[in-house]
Amino acid sequence: MLTVLGITAPIFLLIALGFASARAGLVNREQVRGMGTFVIYFALPALVLKALTERSLGEVLDLPYLSAYALASLAVFAAGYALARVVRRQGITTSAILAMGMSVPNTGFIGYPIAFMVLGPDAAVVMALGMLVENLLMIPLALTLAEIGTQRGVAGWQLLRETGLRLLRNPVIIAISLGLLLVIFDVRLPALLARVIDMLAGASAPVALFVIGGTLCGLKVGGMASEVLQTAFGKLLLHPLALLLACLVVPGVDSHLMLTGLLFASAPMMSIYPILGQRFGLEQRCAAALVVTTVLAFFSISLLLSVLRGQGVLPA
Template sequence: MLQILGITSPIFVLIAIGFLCVRFAVVSREQIAGMGKFVITLALPALVIKALTERPLHEVFDRNYLLAYGIGSLAVFWLGFAFSRWVRRDGLSGSALSGLGMSMSNSGFIGYPIVAMVLGPTAAVGLALGMMVENLLVLPMALALAEAGDQRGVGIGRALAETFRRLLRNPIIISISIGLVLSLLEIPLPSVPRKAIEMLAMASAPVALFVIGGNLYGLKIGGMFADVAQLGVGKLLLHPLAVLLCLLVFPVQDPALRVAAVLFACAPMMSIYPIIGQRYGLEGRCAAALVASTVLSFLTISAFIAVLH
């Protein structure tokens, strides 16, 4: 147990430092937002390009990993959507966001630092593969459903078209495309840009953890136990279990990648979850779920590491 705490504790120490720095006005929310933008637009894309260009494409592209992670994530998304829609009688937008919160991990800000500490360089490959599923499948589907249920009456076709246009400008999607092209054509990066990319990639984990801690300050749970319980159980338990079961059907040859898939699924929902919810008037619910899941993930991630070890 002490070994597991030795792996997970530094992650949450950095999160706590970010939280305290905002709490005591060492850094402002605007500065935290700027750091988050740096991670999303530069550091994580650099990490993805580094992962995809360091190894031949056939070693990076793992069909079974994509199938297991994708099918497991989709199963949990639709389970969460159905439970919210037909059991809890939630609206279409709320049900879509419930499914999104249960099935899309905070892969960059929490998942990657933890997996990197457990597995090393394999974490970057898992991050790139997982982000293909999250950014090309889960997120567009959830946003299209949420837009269709919005009071403004935006049709699902228009929502899909707008989502597709946004994805084309997404730095992560652009970096995945660049990395895949370079790997497919076997074009090596020159030494200077390669070194710059490596330096940016190294900054992704610590800055990301600091940002998630800063973003947690000021978020309140208050009276949303049912929503928080559903999203917490779905994200922290059902999602990794679903991916683990799918790995039995679609076995991944590399044992490190198998562990990476489950640990990425263990991470709480993405830190921009309340921002997405704000568009549909559900920021309170999303923020409460984010706070609770991030705190409880310390226990669940440690438990999964123990079991997988």
């Protein structure tokens, strides 16, 4: 428990710092949104580019695990989207962003430290595999649906054209495309540019968490409780269960990869979740879901580790 707390405590401290700064008037809402814009247009694309170019495709290409992880994530996304869209009568954009929170974990900032602590350096390979699915499939899928939701009333090819143009201008999509091209053609970035990208990538997590805290200042949770709990339940319970089932169904999945992936899937949603929601005016809802899910993750991950150790799967 203390080890997990050592990982999650800095996250809460940065969120609290953002909240306290906004509460004290050191930053206002527009400044917080400006910092969020910095993350999504500069720091986050740098982080994605860095993650995709640090390893070759040959090092991380494990098709059985990739298939299982993609299948599990898509299944949870579909379930979350259907629940929000059909049962709760939410719009396309809100449903897509909510479903993304249920199916895309905080791979780099929570999942990897926990997996590394428990299973060692092999966790880096699983992190790279997960990021491929998240960056190339899940996040683009959610953003595509969210963009479509903002263009209701526009029909046919015009809708597809406008959605495609917006996605082509999305900095995350640009970073993914550039990263893939660099990996495929084995192109190394110049040392100076690589250093700049490293610096921007390093700013992604702390600034995003600060923005979350600033967004939470003055937040009224009333009326959002059911959506927040739905997102937390889907992320912390449905996603790891879906991954476990998918790994058992898809042939050839390595048991070590399955175990490591289970820890990643058990992590809360990515820390820039509210930043992505900001583009669609959903940052407060996303921030509330992130904080609640991260708090609950401390207990759910600790319980998962205890169960795995009790079964003799992990060392005591």
